[in-house]
Amino acid sequence: MSLSITALLNYFNFQSTYQSARKSKFNVVGEDTMRAIEFGINLGVPLKGLKNSKEIFERVRITFPEVSGLFVIDTNGVVFFENSISDSLRVMAIEWVRSQGEPVHYTGLKYDLYNSLNVTVGHLVLWYTPKGDTDPVQAMGLSMILYQFGIIVVCSVVLFVGVPIIFAHLSRQLKWLQYSLNVDSTEEQYVDDDVIAFRDVTTHALSEIEQLEKESEEVDE
Amino acid sequence: MNNIFSPIKLTLEQSAQLGTKRIILFSIAVILGASLLFSFLAQREFKSNLIEQLQGNAHVVGVSVESTLLKNIYHGFTLEEQRGVKSYLKKKLRHNIEIAAIQLFTVNHERILSVSSDSLFISNEIGIDEKNIVEKEIFHNEQLQGYVTVVISETYLNEKIDAITYDILTVMAISLLLTLEMVLFITGVSVAAPVASIRAIVKKVITKDFSSTLKSTSGDEMGWVAQSLNSAIGRVVSAYSKISRGKGSNKKIEAFKQKYALPESTEPSAYFKVLLGFFRPTLFMIVFAEALSMSFFPLFVKQFTQGMTSIPNEILVSLPISAFMLFWAISIPIAGIWSDKSGRRKPMATGALFVAVGFVLTSFASSFTMLIASRAVSAVGYGMVYIAAQGFVADNTTQKNRTAGMASFISCFFSGALSGAAIGGVLVDRIGYRSTFYVSTAIALGAMFFALKFINSPHIEGKSVDNKFSIKNFLMILSNKKFLSLLIFSSIPAKICLAGYMYYIAPLFLNTFGINSSSVGRFLIAYGLSMVIISPLSGRLADKTGNKHYYVLFGGSLAGVSLCIPLFVQNEFGVLMSILGLGIAHASSMSSQLSLVLGMFKDDEELGAGAVIAIYRLIERIGNIAGPLIAGVLIVTHTFHETAAMIGVGTTIGALINGLVFYSRKSGGAHD
Numbered sequence: 001m002s003l004s005i006t007a008l009l010n011y012f013n014f015q016s017t018y019q020s021a022r023k024s025k026f027n028v029v030g031e032d033t034m035r036a037i038e039f040g041i042n043l044g045v046p047l048k049g050l051k052n053s054k055e056i057f058e059r060v061r062i063t064f065p066e067v068s069g070l071f072v073i074d075t076n077g078v079v080f081f082e083n084s085i086s087d088s089l090r091v092m093a094i095e096w097v098r099s100q101g102e103p104v105h106y107t108g109l110k111y112d113l114y115n116s117l118n119v120t121v122g123h124l125v126l127w128y129t130p131k132g133d134t135d136p137v138q139a140m141g142l143s144m145i146l147y148q149f150g151i152i153v154v155c156s157v158v159l160f161v162g163v164p165i166i167f168a169h170l171s172r173q174l175k176w177l178q179y180s181l182n183v184d185s186t187e188e189q190y191v192d193d194d195v196i197a198f199r200d201v202t203t204h205a206l207s208e209i210e211q212l213e214k215e216s217e218e219v220d221e
Numbered sequence: 222m223n224n225i226f227s228p229i230k231l232t233l234e235q236s237a238q239l240g241t242k243r244i245i246l247f248s249i250a251v252i253l254g255a256s257l258l259f260s261f262l263a264q265r266e267f268k269s270n271l272i273e274q275l276q277g278n279a280h281v282v283g284v285s286v287e288s289t290l291l292k293n294i295y296h297g298f299t300l301e302e303q304r305g306v307k308s309y310l311k312k313k314l315r316h317n318i319e320i321a322a323i324q325l326f327t328v329n330h331e332r333i334l335s336v337s338s339d340s341l342f343i344s345n346e347i348g349i350d351e352k353n354i355v356e357k358e359i360f361h362n363e364q365l366q367g368y369v370t371v372v373i374s375e376t377y378l379n380e381k382i383d384a385i386t387y388d389i390l391t392v393m394a395i396s397l398l399l400t401l402e403m404v405l406f407i408t409g410v411s412v413a414a415p416v417a418s419i420r421a422i423v424k425k426v427i428t429k430d431f432s433s434t435l436k437s438t439s440g441d442e443m444g445w446v447a448q449s450l451n452s453a454i455g456r457v458v459s460a461y462s463k464i465s466r467g468k469g470s471n472k473k474i475e476a477f478k479q480k481y482a483l484p485e486s487t488e489p490s491a492y493f494k495v496l497l498g499f500f501r502p503t504l505f506m507i508v509f510a511e512a513l514s515m516s517f518f519p520l521f522v523k524q525f526t527q528g529m530t531s532i533p534n535e536i537l538v539s540l541p542i543s544a545f546m547l548f549w550a551i552s553i554p555i556a557g558i559w560s561d562k563s564g565r566r567k568p569m570a571t572g573a574l575f576v577a578v579g580f581v582l583t584s585f586a587s588s589f590t591m592l593i594a595s596r597a598v599s600a601v602g603y604g605m606v607y608i609a610a611q612g613f614v615a616d617n618t619t620q621k622n623r624t625a626g627m628a629s630f631i632s633c634f635f636s637g638a639l640s641g642a643a644i645g646g647v648l649v650d651r652i653g654y655r656s657t658f659y660v661s662t663a664i665a666l667g668a669m670f671f672a673l674k675f676i677n678s679p680h681i682e683g684k685s686v687d688n689k690f691s692i693k694n695f696l697m698i699l700s701n702k703k704f705l706s707l708l709i710f711s712s713i714p715a716k717i718c719l720a721g722y723m724y725y726i727a728p729l730f731l732n733t734f735g736i737n738s739s740s741v742g743r744f745l746i747a748y749g750l751s752m753v754i755i756s757p758l759s760g761r762l763a764d765k766t767g768n769k770h771y772y773v774l775f776g777g778s779l780a781g782v783s784l785c786i787p788l789f790v791q792n793e794f795g796v797l798m799s800i801l802g803l804g805i806a807h808a809s810s811m812s813s814q815l816s817l818v819l820g821m822f823k824d825d826e827e828l829g830a831g832a833v834i835a836i837y838r839l840i841e842r843i844g845n846i847a848g849p850l851i852a853g854v855l856i857v858t859h860t861f862h863e864t865a866a867m868i869g870v871g872t873t874i875g876a877l878i879n880g881l882v883f884y885s886r887k888s889g890g891a892h893d
Contacts, residue, residue: 003255003256003259005392005395005396005644005647006256006259006260006263006388006389006392006393007259007263008647008651009385009388009389009392009647010263010264010266010267010385010388010389012650012651013267013381013384013385013388014267014270014271017271017381018270018271018274021271021274021275021278021319022274024278024316024317024318024319025274025277025278025281026281027316027317028278028281028282028285028313028316028317029281029285031285031316032285032288032289063284064281132277136270136273136274139270140266140267140270143262143266144263144266147259147262147263147266148259151255151258151259152255154255155251155255158251159251162247162251163244163247166240166243166244166247167240167244167412169231169236169239169240170233170236170237170239170240170412170442171442173231173233173236174233174442174443174445174446175442175445177233177419177446177449178442178445178446178448178449179449181446181449181450181453182449182452182453192232192233194420194423194424194427195423197423197427198423198426198427198453201426201427201429202426202453202454202456202457205429205431205457205481206456206457206460208477209457209460209461209464209477210460212464212473212474212477213460213463213464215473216464
């Protein structure tokens with residue numbers, strides 16, 4: 001159980017560290033993309049007219065294939081520019097922009113786009129895949145299971161060998177006791193005085209009964 | 222030291238004891254070894270996987286820096302000529318805590334610029350592991366312009382590894398507690414109790430009593446011995462029953478019957494000795510089940526208080542917890558008297574059932590009122606188990622070993638609370654609130670099974686103890702000066718220290734040093750661990766020396782002194798020392814307090830142990846309530862460390878007054 005809890009803790013710790021590291025990684029990409037778009041806005045180009053956004057998005061997605069979607073959305077939730085692998089990301093991006101409570105997305109980043117007067121004119125939403133080509137979280141989980149299994153096997157062997165050795169003396173004493181308690185046994189390995197007394201009392205009681213039995217038979221005859 | 226292979230002259234009991242001690246040490250060694258090996262492997266895996274991820278991050282930062290620098294190169298500025306790069310890189314570092322440094326190099330690897338935020342990197346720049354460095358070449362028009370080097374933060378890595386290490390250490394401590402509980406119980410049931418039962422039956426036969434056989438169904442050596450023992454007794458019993466039916470001399474048979482104690486029927490009654498430790502699984506599991514929700518319960522309650530604006534949220538959240546405390550306190554005297562009358566098994570099993578039902582109701586609670594009601598149900602059950610377990614200890618100990626018995630109760634209680642709280646936090650993150658309550662329900666039902674199977678007080682079951690929770694009894698107990706002194710000057714201050722300092726001041730105090738909630742929990746574990754480890758040792762020592770009031774005096778004084786430590790050591794270490802000191806103090810005195818209380822009324826047949834403990838525990842609770850109030854009032858006008866010291870001084874004075882009362886020959890009550 002100890003190993004399982006440690007394994008679980010390690011796995012979940014790694015999962016959350018991995019998620020935050022991944023967020024931090026795509027935050028660098030997102031901030032660069034945001035700056036590139038804001039450069040155009042600061043030149044006085046309206047959000048709708050930022051034609052180079054398409055080009056920027058394409059370049060970003062080629063350089064970072066794990067970026068699954070990029071959207072420029074105005075404050076009303078209208079999408080002006082996008083480059084994504086699926087329509088569902090578009091819907092999610094619009095919902096995110098429109099939502100009041102700022103829900104946390106584990107695989108998304110949202111940036112406010114400001115004009116030169118520091119007024120929010122729209123938003124940039126970046127989606128990324130939860131994992132790269134390989135899934136280190138899964139690999140970590142598998143390693144934890146394998147290590148756990150290996151150690152449990154070793155511990156079982158150690159316990160299997162160790163416990164009988166620890167109780168060897170008690171076990172031997174109990175065997176002696178088993179023979180000694182048998183009143184017909186001729187074993188001489190008494191464990192202690194109480195057992196000798198037990199045998200004496202039992203043997204005596206049995207012989208008394210035997211005597212009574214004999215007398216009873218004699219009466220019958 | 223005895224060698225287990227040598228034919229040493231040990232009694233069965235000594236062999237069993239030696240085996241138990243060795244199996245405990247062996248289990249601890251195996252658990253520690255396995256945990257250490259696993260944590261080493263897990264940490265290594267964690268670090269290598271994380272470095273791989275951070276290399277990806279460093280690469281992206283490198284690409285980002287490169288693209289910015291290339292824009293300037295495009296406008297005709299070489300790497301060396303570019304301005305404002307330092308502040309740009311500093312900003313980059315601020316946004317990426319996993320990066321220790323960003324450096325720019327010329328084509329000839331001469332450093333142009335190095336920006337770092339990591340003290341470890343600055344102090345050990347040359348010794349950086351190559352794995353932590355990602356280098357990116359800067360090309361313009363297919364011509365190399367220089368290099369940008371991004372260094373992964375060793376501090377960030379260490380912080381992540383440290384967080385896991387603390388978790389692993391916590392789990393290791395909890396595992397050891399669980400292992401200890403399990404090994405103690407298993408060896409108790411399968412070794413100590415059968416050996417004690419064998420001895421008891423053998424002794425009975427020596428006194429010519431053939432009325433009982435050994436109850437054993439195991440197929441091991443113990444089972445074989447039981448078979449031999451039972452067969453010897455069975456032979457006598459069946460031979461006697463044969464002649465008693467025959468025509469022999471009735472006088473002689475009657476004389477035989479007078480000489481030997483024989484069963485009324487042909488079947489002797491089965492006997493199995495109840496050991497003191499048999500209460501532990503039930504108590505441990507109930508406390509464990511309850512503690513599972515300790516870490517998240519306020520958050521769970523908040524779900525029910527949203528939208529209730531008439532009362533401040535903080536007060537609303539505390540209501541179910543207060544209801545639990547209130548019903549726990551109310552149930553204690555009632556359950557105490559019931560357990561004196563009915564034996565310990567019924568209240569313990571019923572209590573466990575109440576706790577289980579309470580958890581089911583909590584998990585299905587759809588309103589705030591239902592939540593409070595469900596907690597009240599659990600609290601009543603908790604009180605039943607709590608008081609019946611103490612009664613069980615009182616039943617199965619004498620004045621000579623009662624302190625050790627009570628210490629066993631205290632260590633088991635804290636062991637369950639510590640383990641439950643630590644595992645509950647992990648569990649709820651993964652399976653959610655409701656499922657965690659289901660786990661608690663299952664554990665409480667398990668506790669009920671243990672109570673039904675192993676709790677038995679033959680000398681109590683069926684015995685009519687006519688003790689009512691009357692005003693007369695209440696006043697009689699309170700009229701004992703030593704009892705009153707112990708309560709007012711020792712027990713209540715101990716609870717004030719616990720509730721006022723440890724649960725109220727210490728977390729707030731630690732917070733001022735920038736320690737977050739999860740780390741505060743780790744500080745508080747020091748108290749529980751002291752209770753678990755030191756309490757049984759001090760209990761045994763107190764029984765051996767017999768001067769239990771010394772332990773009460775020492776514990777009270779040490780608790781007071783411990784609370785003064787933060788006055789002189791004004792940092793987190795000072796708080797830790799004070800918590801540890803308080804743990805040692807309470808571990809030294811709490812079991813002696815209870816043992817002294819029971820000793821004061823041992824000759825009073827009108828009062829059962831359960832009733833005395835119940836009244837004592839009920840009044841003691843004043844300290845739990847007063848502690849946070851006193852601390853809260855003092856904090857308004859004083860600093861944290863001053864408040865702690867004031868409570869500490871009060872506790873020490875109380876301990877000294879109580880010491881004087883116990884030394885005074887004029888005061889009434891029995892001596893320990």
